[in-house]
Amino acid sequence: MSGPTSPVLANYRVISHDDGSEEVEAHIEFMELAIQQAQLARPTQSAFNVGSLLVNGRQIIATGFSRELPGNTHAA
DSSP states (O other): OOSOSSTGGGGOOOOOSOOOOHHHHHHHHHHHHHHHHHTTSOOOSSSOOOEEEEEETTEEEEEEETTOSTTOOSOO
């Protein structure tokens, strides 16, 4: 990737491969946890299941998934 395509992306570093670093390992762990959260959502025919984590550094602050709360169709 030659550079960011939008001003929003300028704040993020793209990790294009697993170089075995602790940072990459943490990102992989967080993605696996988000997938586990998505698997908690009730299946439906009309929506994807989404899991989410709110992370500060390496600390998980909050988790959520689609349809977690009654009347809420988005990841909370």
